[in-house]
Amino acid sequence: MWRAVLTRGSSLITLHNIKGCSFKYFSTEMDSIKLGKKSAAYIAVDENIQDNQVIGIGSGSTIVYAAERIAQKVKEEKLKLVCIPTSFQARQLILDNGLTLSDLERNPELDVALDGADEVDSRFNLIKGGGGCLTQEKIVASCSKKFIVIADFRKDSQVLGEHYTRGIPIEVIPMAYKPIMRKIKTLYGGSLELRMARAKAGPLITDNGNFIIDWKFESGDHDWKKVNTELLMIPGIVETGLFINMANKAYFGMQDGTIKVREPEPLTNGNGFITNSEK
Numbered sequence: 066m067w068r069a070v071l072t073r074g075s076s077l078i079t080l081h082n083i084k085g086c087s088f089k090y091f092s093t094e095m096d097s098i099k100l101g102k103k104s105a106a107y108i109a110v111d112e113n114i115q116d117n118q119v120i121g122i123g124s125g126s127t128i129v130y131a132a133e134r135i136a137q138k139v140k141e142e143k144l145k146l147v148c149i150p151t152s153f154q155a156r157q158l159i160l161d162n163g164l165t166l167s168d169l170e171r172n173p174e175l176d177v178a179l180d181g182a183d184e185v186d187s188r189f190n191l192i193k194g195g196g197g198c199l200t201q202e203k204i205v206a207s208c209s210k211k212f213i214v215i216a217d218f219r220k221d222s223q224v225l226g227e228h229y230t231r232g233i234p235i236e237v238i239p240m241a242y243k244p245i246m247r248k249i250k251t252l253y254g255g256s257l258e259l260r261m262a263r264a265k266a267g268p269l270i271t272d273n274g275n276f277i278i279d280w281k282f283e284s285g286d287h288d289w290k291k292v293n294t295e296l297l298m299i300p301g302i303v304e305t306g307l308f309i310n311m312a313n314k315a316y317f318g319m320q321d322g323t324i325k326v327r328e329p330e331p332l333t334n335g336n337g338f339i340t341n342s343e344k
């Protein structure tokens with residue numbers, strides 16, 4: 066267990082783990098959310114990144130801290146790492162932190178992929194894509210032996226939609242957005258919105274040149290694996306922000322400064338054999 070100690074009246078933060086290791090850093094406006102993101106990212110990097118690995122770098126605000134910590138480790142421990150981006154932002158993060166940039170052509174198999182999430186439910190179903198990146202993230206995670214989620218306490222839920230209320234992001238081919246919205250509404254109900262850009266008139270355009278639809282689903286018990294499979298059968302849907310049976314571990318930076326680590330329950334088939342132990 067890690068604990069972050071924020072010394073009141075100053076900006077010194079110390080992270081301790083059970084082995085007695087600790088590190089300190091200074092912060093000016095470190096609120097509990099930022100602290101949660103940073104401590105989860107730092108500890109996930111420390112526990113999962115080793116020399117000679119190929120690493121997937123996710124997207125969003127939490128991964129920024131992971132890239133920062135990876136760069137520190139590369140410098141201090143002279144690690145040889147290769148990084149695969151999941152977005153334009155991730156590519157910039159890799160370059161800005163002086164890390165080695167690669168791609169799936171040169172490194173089709175990764176050792177570990179690190180990424181944020183918008184929500185993680187009790188069954189380890191994830192919502193991703195709140196920042197408009199999901200397709201490349203899912204591809205990179207699917208090529209990795211381990212997929213590690215880093216997030217603050219707000220992302221830790223029992224069911225999807227409990228905390229993250231913007232719905233499930235779905236990346237679509239632009240010409241198909243309207244019929245796709247109608248089909249999803251007919252199949253499952255809820256409401257759908259074409260995500261608009263913030264500083265540009267018109268829709269948000271993804272790194273792949275597509276649109277994002279946010280599907281606010283109706284609350285209730287959903288079989289997300291089935292829903293995801295069915296959505297992917299609709300022509301024009303490129304990818305969904307539902308990440309099912311993909312993550313191996315999640316680190317949540319909690320409000321009290323501790324880190325909550327969750328791992329999925331082993332999945333068993335009809336004969337009781339564990340089916341998700343390979344990653």
Ligand SMILES: O=C[C@H](O)[C@H](O)[C@H](O)COP(=O)(O)O
Nearest residue numbers: 125126127181194196197198
């Ligand atoms: O589209 C964005 C990605 O899926 C992010 O990983 C996700 O939205 C979480 O982002 P953040 O770390 O900013 O909460």
